[in-house]
Amino acid sequence: MRWRLPLRWRFALLATLLGLLLSGLAALVLMRAAYDDEYIVSREILRGQAEDYGRRLAQGQSVQLPQTQRLRGYRLHDPALPHAYAGFPLGVHEDPADPDTHVGVFDTAAGRLVFVIDLGDIEAMERHMRLLMGLIIGFGALLSGWLGWVFSGIALRPLQALARAVDALPAQPQPTRLADALSHDALGRLADAIDRYQARLVAADAREQAFLADASHELRTPLAVVQGALDVLQDDPATSPAQQARLARLARGAADMRRLLEAMLAAARRKPLRGERVAAAALLRQAADAALAGRPGPTLELQADGELEAAPAEALLLLAGVLRPLAQADGGGVLRLHWQAPRFLLQREAADTGIAPAARADTGTGSALLDRLAQRLGWQVRWEDAWRVVVVTGPG
Secondary structure (H helix, E strand, O other): OOOOOOHHHHHHHHHHHHHHHHHHHHHHHHHHHHHHHHHHHHHHHHHHHHHHHHHHHHOOOOOOOOEOOOEEEEEOOOOOOOHHHHOOOOEEEEEOOEEEEEEEEEEEOOEEEEEEEEOHHHHHHHHHHHHHHHHHHHHHHHHHHHHHHHHHHHHOHHHHHHHHHHHOOOOOOOOOOHHHHOOOOHHHHHHHHHHHHHHHHHHHHHHHHHHHHHHHHHHHHHHHHHHHHHHHHHHOOOOOHHHHHHHHHHHHHHHHHHHHHHHHHHHHOOOOOOOEEEEHHHHHHHHHHHHHOOOOOOEEEEEEOOEEEEOHHHHHHHHHHHHHHHHOOOOOOEEEEEEEOOEEEEEEEOOOOOOOOOOOOOEOOOOHHHHHHHHHHOOEEEEEEOOEEEEEOOOO
């Protein structure tokens, strides 16, 4: 599965990049302004010096061009003029060999003058400013990332609340009005889409329930007809013993179909199950009777004291379905039914096992309908071997 960055981290990363960009642009503008200020200051200082000394020299005054550590002045043909500066054109230039030194070449009334100024202090300040700008860029990026993290957390709170509301929805479809609590923006449209989806689920569930009701009626009617015909035939004194055996087999098949139909409907119902306090012994006895369906079977040995909380009809259907392969397997023996909260232990001890029940997985009932019913009850079914099954009704 491809790794995806969480949404809040994306916001924080974008904010960091935006802060980095804005801080970098601000630092670039400030450094450019500082460089322009340096050029303007040096140009005006040198121009002012050139104009002043040029005017005084043109008037014949006896003046000495400045020769200080910071400012030096030269005539164009002065032997002391560094050779590198003699070829500079008019204007203010930076010494290629020394960035701290600026050279101004001006035409005055006294001829061409060259002034050299040392701006080392300003250059040092610019270096410190560049370092400061680097720190500002880093701090600005970190601050933007932190603010992006905080503000994205605030902005995502409605989305988190919506996610919690969706998580809290029950398994049974129901109408929702999540969009009513949100603004009419992208999040509100998302909530409205969930509301419409829930409405479609409710409509689909209603159609399914209607289908199940119709199927229940349609299936129960022919089963009732078959059962009625079987009852009439079984009560006929002219029926031979061989025919009675065949009719008994048909009756058991019809009873199995009726129980499977009830299990299907119980598993498919959307309404929550209503638990009751049920005597474990009575529940096990009814389940064994339903599993045997009136046919001869093993001797029943019941050990069950106390009660359990369960939906009686659904619990009876599940236990009868689990017991059926044990109770109806060929051979005599004993069918031991034991209850010790929270477990049912169902075991067949046969004197002559005959054909064992079909192999099955370690968990599950072997029937998709009964597995679904066990899930609705919250029970677990575990086969320890072909003749021993444990039904767990709760934690423990």
